[in-house]
Amino acid sequence: MSEPNKRRYYVNDKAQELREMFGRTGNGPLAGIIVADFARVLAGPMATMMLADLGATVIKVESPGGDDTRSWTPPKRGEDATYYLSINRNKVDIVLDFRDAEDLALARELARRADVLVENFKPGGLKKYGLDYDTVAESNPTVVYSSVTGFGSHNPMPGYDLLVQGLSGFMSITGSPDGEPQRAGVAIFDVMTGLHTTIGILAALQHRSNTGEGQKVDTNLLSSALSGLANQTSAYVAGGVVPKRMGNAHPSVYPYQPFETGEGELIIACGNGTQFAVLAEACGHPEWTTDPRFAKAGDRNANREEFQPLLLEALSHRSAQEWYEVLSAAGMPCAPINTIEQGVQYAERIGLEPVVEVGDAARTIPTVRNPITLSKSPVSYDLAPPALGQDDEAVRRWLSESWD
Structure with a gap:
């Protein structure tokens, strides 16, 4: 067995202790995987929640101001924005201010211990903190480092779903033929990019399992949009046809x-x-x-x-x-x-049981069921979406303890 794989099996023993410490249950396929979640808003947190549902121990790192979606209201459930609640279950939470030397040291230590790191800062935004892929991989060569951007790692444009709905051509085919272009009723390409990110991470973990090698996983909203437009982008790329708005009609199938x-x-x-x-x-x-x-x-x-x-x-x-x-x-x-x-x-009514409650008697949140059903290693629903910094003390103590 290679040295990286030896280290990973050793780390997984300790990761199991961490998993138990934070109340994760079940035998999900990612049990024992530690995810450092440096992402915020939608695409990144969607991916990390999927990983958490599959058993990973996800440590959500927030700035002192918290994830932007904490304040995206209405609607609310109590004091919580339902937007935030939709994509942050099964995670533990720590507040770290990268401008503070001690907090930055803890962030770097978390990156060193993680199997997976997910971030969606502007391209190059983490380099000054020593949290970019090249720097993290020096101390953690087997890390799967996932970077989510709007328009690619070489492009500094901020990535907002609405911008991509317009730039990709999606809005040009959405709406009535004689009306205005319309956006989708949900941030469709943030969601899609989150799912593509999950797929990329799982593929990289399988590669690591086979070879002991970590790698960087890059996803971006515009590429996900063009891929997700499927037959519509193919109409142009393969057929030279520029699709137009058709309301609710389909260009190729009727009725x-x-x-x-x-x-x-x-x-x-x-x-x-x-x-x-x-x-x-x-x-x-x-x-x-x-x-x-x-x-x-x-x-x-x-x-x-x-x-x-x-x-x-x-x-x-x-x-x-x-x-x-x-x-x-x-x-x-x-x-x-x-x-x-x-x-x-x-x-x-048709038995899909779409709502699952997560948490305990002190804090129980209804959430939408993960759409994946696994017969041998099912997803689990243990932790309610965390309050800001609710696990701060426990995570700081763990990061301060010996690891290697």
Whole structure:
């Protein structure tokens, strides 16, 4: 076994003690992994919460002013911003002021002990503190160092999701054709970058397990956006087509959008010929399936302006709820347009148990369930999102104790 791997097994023994000290339970696949979380706002904390749910011991480092999202209100739960609560469960918390020599020494020691370090400072922002990748890797060569930026590690532009929604082209395809460009109702590329960051970290940990080598993982919002735009960026890159806003319509599939019914709107998602046959039969027009204008997917898409009045007329004879029941029973993919409240309630009705409470009697917070289900090493929900500096004394004591 190589020396780095020997050290890592030795460290994992102590990491297990740390895990138990902070009340982590279960046998998650990342149990024994220590994560130094120098990230704030959304993309970085999303990634570190995913790692924490999978069993890692995540130590969240905050400035004296705290994570920006602590003050992003409303809404609130008590004194806590629900934004902050959404991405910080299962973490312990310490306040470190990098301008203070003793605090900076503790930050460097945490970086030296960590299996994973996650940061989303402006490119080069941690170098003056000796917390950049090159400096950290000198004392911790097996570290997986994850850097999240807006536009790449060479570009100092601050990365905000709204900027990337505009710059990537996302807003140009979002909204009605004759309306203004629209942003998504959530910071979609922050979330996506957080998930890409998690994937990168897990891949780097597997590489380290195989070779004993640490490495740097770089992710950025713009690259995640262009990747996440999938068929829309491919339309330009591979097809030379610049996509435009189409409202709720799909550029390649029809019918695949909300439609007016006799009362309310219903989403119909017809992805293949079998589903179209079900829709035609339910609407009382089986002849649609043999009409050369509509029989094949490409024909339906090309002749949507001819088909839509026929479909709307058929749908006008029942309400959205009635059509939902009829079409669902026939196996046709369809859905109402719910509020967030209705969406959570629907997930509860179909047995997905979307809400999990974390914490103890003194502080219990309802949070949204991690979407990953593992049959052998399930995620765990131990710690409520921490108050600012709530574990300060314990983490400082641990960092001051002998490690090697």
